Amino acid sequence: MTKLNRRGFLLASGATAATLSAPSILRAAADTIKVGGLHDLSGPLDASGIPMNQVLKLAIDEVNATGGLLGKEVEAVIYDPQSNMSLYSQYATQMALKDRVAVVQGGITSASRETIRPIFHRYQTLYFYNTLYEGGVCDRNEITLGTTPAQTVEQLIPHAMNLWGKKVYTIAADYNYGHITAAWVKRYVEANGGEVLETEFFPLDVTQFGSTISKIQAAKPDLVLSALVGTAHLGFYRQWAASGMKAEIPIASTTFAAGGTDAVILTPEEGNGILTSYGYYTSIDNPTNAAFKAKVKEAYPDDTPILSELSEVTWEGIMVWADAVRTAGSLDREALLEVMESGKSYDMPAGKVSIDPKTHHAIRDVYLAELQDQEFIIKETFPQVQPKDTQMVCNLEETPDANVHHEISLN
Template identity: 55%
Template sequence: MSINRRHFLASAAAATGALMLPRAVMAADTIKLGSVLDVSGIFDAYGKPMDMALRLAVSQINADGGLLGKQVEVVGYDTQSDMALYSQYAQQLVRQDKVDVVHGGILSASREAIRQTLHKNKTLYFYNVLYEGGVCDRNIFINGVTPAQQAEALVPYAMGKSGKKVYIVAADYNYGQITARWLQKFVADNGGETVGVDFFPLDVSDFGSTIAKIQTAGPDLVIAPLVGGAHLSFFRQWAAAGMKDRIALASTTLGVGNEHKVLTAEEGNGIMVAYNYSQELETPENKAFKKAWVAAGGDAGGMHELAVSNYHGVLTWAEGVRLAGSLERDAIIDALETGISITGPGGKVTVDPKTHHAVLDVHLMEFENQGMRVVETLPQRQPIDTQAVCDLVANPDDNTQYEIQI
């Protein structure tokens, strides 16, 4: 099943008014969509546009007649980048608000803070962020890219433009640690050598000694799965040290929250990335999305990978509800497991029945004048890393985050 392309564009045009209907209209008989995101706090650069995108998707659904004859109401909570609030609000969404679905979480830690609560209470959950792979749970659907979809494409491209010796600097939690292992595998698979790997807590902002260490190691390429505002300092300090034109730089995270717009062009130009979305994509769906975003009051430059992934997640859930003809969780899961697709600003998004992950277009890109220039599009890449450990068709009761053996 695939949502009609014309239907998407018409829906986007219809929703250029308010993001939500007034509360008085919503109060009667609505479908409740729960949202838990860092709308404030240290990760608000990710969370605010994700919240905006979710509400835009809901407004378009409602402008198009809603779902099952009902309007969709957003019940949203700001976690303030506090893991304890994630747990608290998940309980509240389930027990007090009695929502029909939850979309939310940014870090893997925030996902795991709420996933078991939602699983136990049989409340359908969508996690719409790139991550390290391996989650196998019939109650969750994941719309972000995994390492095999992203890094497997980025590594040979970046090595081809630089050389075989690679140094990795990564965030020191499960995303960075697992992604670093995948990067080492893909470097080796492409005939390269990893000459160094360093990990940094999320609050580290001084990378002077690390840059000196990299200079000593003499790699051809640095790949940086770094996360958050503090880690943005690495890219500034790298450029200030005169390294940007001496050693090539790639990242699996830089730009997903529009960090390339915070860097100057001189600091960012030439950095290589691979994501599902760029504002520079010249497609009818992306043009319609950007027009609707601005008309709804969004910052024209505020759209980013995680926001679009959240938007895709809401559209995917809505199409599952339409196909199921029901709000019953298992009926929606069964509908989504038919391999349902939508077409959005990042391209075609298809549910993989085996893993509940998304099959996505991935775009190899380079930063250019604070934009993301698309070099090549790799269509409909499978989450083969998670497929190696997860088969929800054969094992529907699985509820594990596997650490994939690399």
């Protein structure tokens, strides 16, 4: 056992402190460039997390097939947090300090993001959040490529009301995404001359909706707006169809099939007619999307993931990051952020994507689509929609050290 005198101890301590405060130095010395993947591969959100992880690995393979980055191979470091926030925290810390990853792509729920985002901010580990969410994150260390309510819900509500009527009954998941999205729904409904008759919230493990269906029947809305989340909440759509209500009151949703699998889990009798708005559908007709779908099918011929905004945006996350590394010629976080803040656009399967330098959120094409026979048929396209909600509260050009999730005031 080696003894340390006081001076030696202080030198060692100083070296440790320098290591923790300058993770990019450690990353640059690695034999491979490590990319963290932190998605729910088991638990209530595994139906979304597994396809995201599959596409993450495929994107890394694509980068390596084209020569890797900076003369090195890119290596995936993947953990399964099991929808458990304690595990999210543990693995995020491990990725930043032990694995010394160059970037992390991960998190599904807003709760998971807000568990890991401050950890990555603290250790300056670049972080990509690739999930649609309620908006409001203001953190220069995070790149947010998923859609926000101002990009999708603002398109969905007037379209649904014009089709079906002004009276809306909202059902939503009982956590911050559901509550904040329900508030946006109310704002957009009222802005379009409508009324939200009732809003109900449900924990993620709720599977029985009989009493709610009875309440909706009694309220007699023109449409139901669903912001339900996860496999358990699929019970609502099945029970709604079984009750005979599907033929009487239509459904629009901010979340249905956001992870992909819901559309094929439900039968056509249960799912046909559900209206959604996202930043990606497999039915988008462009050459980049056709090539992307073919690559996914080739890589996973026997367990081909059902693609959705969440999985396609995960592909975007790797490709945007890899492009920044190539352009900067470095893994330095500041250099990469400057590339991504430069206003360049990317040709993605979902269409044209760029990063708003003020919010680090994506400016992207958005689509309205209706489910028919387990396939989404695009009804309308909205080009280059800004994340206006987050722009209301975040300007990273003025406050580059911001580290906050704003709950946007809708009063």
